[in-house]
Amino acid sequence: MNVKNINESRLLNRMEQMAEIGAVNESGVHRLSLTDEDKEARDLVKTWMLEAGLDVDIDKIGNMYGRRKGKTDNAPVAFGSHLDTVGYGGRFDGSLGVMAALEVMETLNDLNFTTNIPLCMVNFTNEEGARFAPDMMGSMVVAAETSVEKAWNATDLKKSNTILKEELERIGYLGNTNPVLFRPAAFVELHIEQGPVLDKEQITIGIVESVQGIYWTRFVITGEANHAGTTPMELRKDAGYVASQIAAYCRQLAGKYSGLRTTAGLIELEPNLINVIAGKATISIDIRCPDKQILEKAEIQLEKFTYECSYGENCEIKIRPLTRVDPVIFEIRVVSSITNSARSLGYTTKKMVSGAGHDAQLMAGVCPAAMIFIPSKNGISHNVKEYSSPDDCIAGTNVLLNTVISLSGRQF
Ligand SMILES: [Zn+2]
Known part of the structure; x- marks a missing residue:
């Protein structure tokens, strides 16, 4: 040349x-x-x-x-x-x-x-x-x-x-x-x-x-706000706990697949007070990968986990896909x-x-x-x-x- x-x-x-x-x-x-x-x-x-x-x-x-x-x-x-x-x-x-x-x-x-x-x-x-x-x-x-x-x-x-x-x-x-x-x-x-x-x-x-590719998903978890001192652990509907479990799981997912990057960059709790169990939590997850199959697999596993985790805590969960770029x-x-x-x-x-x-x-x-x-x-x-x-x-x-x-x- x-x-x-x-x-x-x-x-x-x-x-x-x-x-x-x-x-x-x-x-x-x-x-x-x-x-x-x-x-x-x-x-x-x-x-x-x-x-x-x-x-x-x-x-x-x-x-x-x-x-x-x-x-x-x-x-x-x-x-x-x-x-x-x-x-x-x-x-x-x-x-x-x-x-x-x-x-x-x-x-x-x-x-x-x-x-x-x-x-x-x-x-x-x-x-x-x-x-x-x-x-x-x-x-x-x-x-x-x-x-x-x-x-x-x-x-x-x-x-x-x-x-x-x-x-x-x-x-x-x-x-x-x-x-x-x-x-x-x-x-x-x-x-x-x-x-x-x-x-x-x-x-x-x-x-x-x-x-x-980039997939963004928002999870809105609804539990029940209640007193941090008087509510027994087994009776809680702690939306904040569910959100933190999702954040941790999303990090673990990245370790399972090569090329997968996961970020829980946005978590909002309501009412967001030190002595109140969170009644509502919003967590948005960013997952990226050059391989579409891995992205899709990760998305399915993440969804499955979020349902299990929410129901385990007697919370409701709504899942909203925000961005899907292959x-x-x-x-x-x-x-x-x-x-x-x-x-x-x-x-x-x-x-x-x-x-x-x-x-x-x-x-x-x-x-x-x-x-x-x-x-x-x-x-x-x-x-x-x-x-x-x-x-x-x-x-x-x-x-x-x-x-x-x-x-x-x-x-x-
Ligand atoms: Zn540029």
């Missing part, structure tokens, strides 16, 4: 300029979706895309596309990420993938290189879901997993009279193109790992083969293109599972897709302290460049 390299200083300078939009607390960024800051970031990328000679297009949910012609008119190889951040987030999450995509286009211009099939860079709307729910909204609409009308009606999580469609219009990013018409030949996303593995193992490139297995041809590119460039690599959700997992329902990860220092992200080194950002972008070149010469 005849490897190509990007223009390092152009990439780093532009990343720096982008990080100034919504800058907070020294190195952080606060750039919620469809705010004035998001508009400024979008405008800057649009200017750069036009300067790079790309055909810029905006769809009905505000996703931005920058197309570069190929020798044929076939469906393009697409790549990109998102420019929005969580509140008080970092400068790398999402932004790196968009800046790298732009740099790939610029490098190909510098090399006078015309790919066989066209290329298309993307900035997806509202990946973070920090201002409007759900997250990964732009790619979800592209994947037809939700309708554009439903997404338009989303309201600001803090100001319920602010509607997403009006915000798109206000900042000038309500386009005309139908998102479901975006059907690329393949999709690649470069992103920071947001976990500690690559940093800890001193590996430069993560080759993401799958994204774990695991995504990325496409082998895209994964191997990334692997070959990273190895030809001489970078250390590791195959991995993404612990967080990304636009690429929605795109995997549309076309062959996969992801490239670079290390996050100490695994910190969604935090102003988020950091990835310039060398790693450059390495990731070089891998993206060579992956795109290789994919653009393939048949899908």
Whole structure:
């Protein structure tokens, strides 16, 4: 493989300029979706895309596309990420993938290189879901997993009279193109790992083969509030006791299956007083795994346990599924293109599972897709302290460049 390299200083300078939009607390960024800051970031990328000679297009949910012609008119190889951040987030999450995509286009211009099939860079709307729910909204609409009308009606999580469609219009990013018409030949996303593995193992490139599935379930247990001193142990209907048993069981479940992660992150007791038996308890469980069968097995076992435990304490239990996102297995041809590119460039690599959700997992329902990860220092992200080194950002972008070149010469 005849490897190509990007223009390092152009990439780093532009990343720096982008990080100034919504800058907070020294190195952080606060750039919620469809705010004035998001508009400024979008405008800057649009200017750069036009300067790079790309055909810029905006769809009905505000996703931005920058197309570069190929020798044929076939469906393009697409790549990109998102420019929005969580509140008080970092400068790398999402932004790196968009800046790298732009740099790939610029490098190909510098090399006078015309790919066989066209290329298309993307900035997806509202990946973070920090201002409007759900997250990964732009790619979800592209994947037809939700309708554009439903997404338009989303309201600001803090100001319920602010509607997403009006915000798109206000900042000038309500386009005309139908998102479901975006059907690329393949999709690649470069992103920071947001976990500690690559940093800890001193590996430069993560080759993401799958994204774990996420099941959220809420259990509401109703017992009877009563006096802590006068109620005999055998006559109690202690909803708090049941909730704590569920929390402990969920931790044990994770030990039974490889790859399973379980968290009892939310427990609320009523009345929540030191000398009163809890009459009501709400516990929400987050279970994740790259293997759907394990997720389903764990869910059934957890339910069975919660019933047994509640009835054993003479409590009632109501189970409400909240989120069901199945695991995504990325496409082998895209994964191997990334692997070959990273190895030809001489970078250390590791195959991995993404612990967080990304636009690429929605795109995997549309076309062959996969992801490239670079290390996050100490695994910190969604935090102003988020950091990835310039060398790693450059390495990731070089891998993206060579992956795109290789994919653009393939048949899908
Ligand atoms: Zn992200």
